[in-house]
Amino acid sequence: MTEGIADALMMVKANVPANVTLVAVSKTKPEAAILEAYQAGQQHFGENRPQEMQAKSEALPEDIHWHMIGHLQRNKVKYIISFVYLIHGVDSERLLQEIDSRAASTGRIVDILLQGRIAKEETKYGLEYPELDGLCKQIRAGEYPNIRLRGLMGMATFSDNRDQVRAEFETLASWYKLKKEEMGEHFDTLSMGMSGDYDIAIEAGSTMVRVGSAIFGSR
Numbered sequence: 264m265t266e267g268i269a270d271a272l273m274m275v276k277a278n279v280p281a282n283v284t285l286v287a288v289s290k291t292k293p294e295a296a297i298l299e300a301y302q303a304g305q306q307h308f309g310e311n312r313p314q315e316m317q318a319k320s321e322a323l324p325e326d327i328h329w330h331m332i333g334h335l336q337r338n339k340v341k342y343i344i345s346f347v348y349l350i351h352g353v354d355s356e357r358l359l360q361e362i363d364s365r366a367a368s369t370g371r372i373v374d375i376l377l378q379g380r381i382a383k384e385e386t387k388y389g390l391e392y393p394e395l396d397g398l399c400k401q402i403r404a405g406e407y408p409n410i411r412l413r414g415l416m417g418m419a420t421f422s423d424n425r426d427q428v429r430a431e432f433e434t435l436a437s438w439y440k441l442k443k444e445e446m447g448e449h450f451d452t453l454s455m456g457m458s459g460d461y462d463i464a465i466e467a468g469s470t471m472v473r474v475g476s477a478i479f480g481s482r
């Protein structure tokens with residue numbers, strides 16, 4: 264099941280420039296598969312289920328950086344708050360409040376990304392630009408002292424239409440540029456690009472790609 268992970272990882276890495284962080288998306292995959300990638304030099308892993316990520320973090324090496332990449336429910340923040348490296352999909356004020364207060368009781372400053380809604384598909388989570396702008400203003404005003412906004416995250420429409428995907432990534436990149444001017448030096452992460460579209464995302468300015476099936480095989 265885990266055959267060839269190190270090779271697949273090398274092939275993906277060859278397409279990812281050194282200034283772009285590769286997050287290996289290991290959701291649903293066994294710990295042995297993660298360990299194989301880790302032993303091949305991979306340190307950043309992405310999961311989308313809080314309890315699964317918690318269990319894996321307890322079983323696997325302590326210096327792994329765990330990324331929460333999917334939609335996060337408020338009542339599950341507690342499972343990951345003590346160890347999560349970066350929360351990608353923050354898409355509401357209430358979730359931001361929950362992360363901030365849990366971070367405070369854990370004594371951590373927790374890094375997050377705001378998720379922008381860029382896909383045409385109706386089902387995707389994320390903030391429209393005005394909402395995203397409003398949350399950035401609150402953060403700048405110091406309303407969430409236990410979180411640190413590191414940047415933006417987004418998912419393009421799942422489509423073979425590469426022009427559409429490119430246009431969606433370019434939209435997020437333009438929002439990122441606007442916010443970067445206001446938010447200062449810690450705002451340095453633009454998380455976009457998955458197995459099927461990370462090449463386009465990198466061309467559009469991504470600084471962090473989240474790649475699962477191209478490394479671990481299909482789920």
Ligand SMILES: *Cc1c(COP(=O)(O)O)cnc(C)c1O
Pocket residue numbers: 288290311332333418456457458459473474475476477
């Ligand atoms: C599953 C997932 C990925 C990785 O998808 P692949 O197509 O397997 O590379 C990236 N980002 C998010 C938010 C995901 O849920």
